[in-house]
């Protein structure tokens with residue numbers, strides 16, 4: 326599959342490189358709002374006016390970004406180091422690296438979070454190295470297509486919640502990177518659907534049904550995920566309305582695919598039912614049942 330997708334990947338990488346705009350994390354950080362930390366200094370929650378949802382979202386977002394070495398390892402194991410695949414993975418890694426840089430600098434200067442607690446959490450998280458590891462190339466590209474979009478939505482909504490134009494600009498900039506990553510993988514999946522629709526529909530069904538955000542290995546992930554769902558950063562409704570419907574149904578046109586093998590037909594039926602179920606849960610949540618995180622769909 327990788328060999329067949331290679332010409333598409335070359336075009337998508339070229340498109341990515343011409344669309345991506347250079348940016349500098351240090352130019353977005355409001356350094357003048359910061360001051361030195363004393364050794365062992367305790368964090369004062371009163372130093373920041375952030376709501377609990379924004380704090381949880383920033384905590385999950387940065388720890389997820391911090392796990393980059395393990396995403397690189399996983400993608401490298403699937404795609405290899407050579408040709409366009411290696412080139413894409415290295416470029417993608419370089420872009421992702423600046424996300425943790427800019428968010429961490431923002432958190433430190435604004436004292437939005439307990440930086441000692443965050444560093445300990447980062448050490449635990451990266452030492453564990455738990456990241457999603459889809460079973461095949463087909464599953465992998467579907468997962469990252471969905472996950473990059475979910476991450477874009479989460480960063481952007483987090484930015485809105487900060488109530489701080491400088492924080493909003495940072496999160497929007499990061500979200501713009503995630504969007505370009507999403508477009509690369511989304512269109513790679515479209516090409517793969519043309520090559521082998523039955524295999525891809527089965528992969529889409531598996532990945533949609535088992536979807537979890539990449540931060541699922543983070544300590545207290547479910548609690549934080551619930552808090553961010555309640556704050557509207559990422560919940561069932563965003564998962565359904567902004568990912569499953571526009572990508573799976575409108576863009577990949579899964580319902581219109583012809584000549585599927587019978588196992589793929591059955592997978593498509595399960596997929597359609599699952600998405601309907603997520604949509605129903607999202608509607609119930611909106612009518613004020615206790616919110617739950619999309620990560621446990």
Ligand SMILES: [Fe+2]
Nearest residue numbers: 390421424503
């Ligand atoms: Fe990122």
Ligand SMILES: [Fe+2]
Nearest residue numbers: 473502503506
């Ligand atoms: Fe990304």
